[in-house]
Amino acid sequence: MSTMSELISIDGVCHTYTPAHGREVLALDNVSLQVQRQEFVALLGPSGCGKSTLLYLIGGFLPVTQGSIRVDGKPVGGPGPDRGIVFQHFALFPWKTVRGNVLYGLEKMGLPRAEREERARTFIDMVGLSGFEESYPSQLSGGMKQRAAIARTLAIDPGILLMDEPFGALDAQTRGLMQAELLRIWRGSPKTVMFVTHDVHEAVYLARRIVVMSARPGRVKAVIEADLDRADPQLTKSRAFIDIVDEVWSLVREEAVRAERYRAE
Numbered sequence: 001m002s003t004m005s006e007l008i009s010i011d012g013v014c015h016t017y018t019p020a021h022g023r024e025v026l027a028l029d030n031v032s033l034q035v036q037r038q039e040f041v042a043l044l045g046p047s048g049c050g051k052s053t054l055l056y057l058i059g060g061f062l063p064v065t066q067g068s069i070r071v072d073g074k075p076v077g078g079p080g081p082d083r084g085i086v087f088q089h090f091a092l093f094p095w096k097t098v099r100g101n102v103l104y105g106l107e108k109m110g111l112p113r114a115e116r117e118e119r120a121r122t123f124i125d126m127v128g129l130s131g132f133e134e135s136y137p138s139q140l141s142g143g144m145k146q147r148a149a150i151a152r153t154l155a156i157d158p159g160i161l162l163m164d165e166p167f168g169a170l171d172a173q174t175r176g177l178m179q180a181e182l183l184r185i186w187r188g189s190p191k192t193v194m195f196v197t198h199d200v201h202e203a204v205y206l207a208r209r210i211v212v213m214s215a216r217p218g219r220v221k222a223v224i225e226a227d228l229d230r231a232d233p234q235l236t237k238s239r240a241f242i243d244i245v246d247e248v249w250s251l252v253r254e255e256a257v258r259a260e261r262y263r264a265e
């Protein structure tokens, strides 16, 4: 059950896709999860277990038809400026430049022009896209598009960040830099983050709690606490870190095996 200290309260959520053609898919089955204000939560699970679906529901991009999702006590009724989402497939406006994409949300917020420009510059620079302000998405690599999408969402500074494999298309080095940058931003102005990833190491490095979902239909299989000192530069080499990575890995592996078995049937 939820209490007032929770910012995101997910209770008994089921979601079925009913496409016009083809068969129904039960994507989420009775998912409950409470997320505290300013908490950093990672979501892991095999492909197709409903991670994106859960983020869309919280973001208000899909209607909640069974169970309830409350944000700050209020049922989610649609998208809102309190929730910023970084989509798995970037979702940039193809007809706008990098700068135009980042400015878009800032214009909707009604910020004065000088401040909009300043913020756009800051975040484009932060994701390493200075010099590409006037490029269109079609002129960017996958990783660059992803970074543009991240800049767009971070610039709005939403209280809740919903990030769907935001670093999935990045090379290892850029990924490491973006992870550190995200933690730095989060420390500077703590937000509530729900971060989907396939990377166990990334999940344990970033998140205070790691939610492992089961193979379809998605359920919460386990919630692992990772109460680690993230300011410690040796963290990823520490026993505590490695033990948690191992624990999460074995849970994820079990589900990946189950997902494979379903496919074979």
Ligand SMILES: Nc1ncnc2c1ncn2[C@@H]1O[C@H](COP(=O)(O)OP(=O)(O)OP(=O)(O)O)[C@@H](O)[C@H]1O
Pocket: 017, 018, 019, 025, 026, 027, 045, 046, 047, 048, 049, 050, 051, 052, 053, 054, 088, 216
């Ligand atoms: N629009 C849709 N219509 C029908 N079925 C859908 C639709 N979107 C998703 N699904 C199905 O719902 C299930 C969950 O999909 P979802 O995209 O949430 O999974 P995911 O955990 O994000 O996977 P991945 O790790 O590959 O991104 C999948 O079985 C998928 O086939």
Ligand SMILES: [Mg+2]
Pocket: 051, 052, 053, 088, 164
């Ligand atoms: Mg997904």
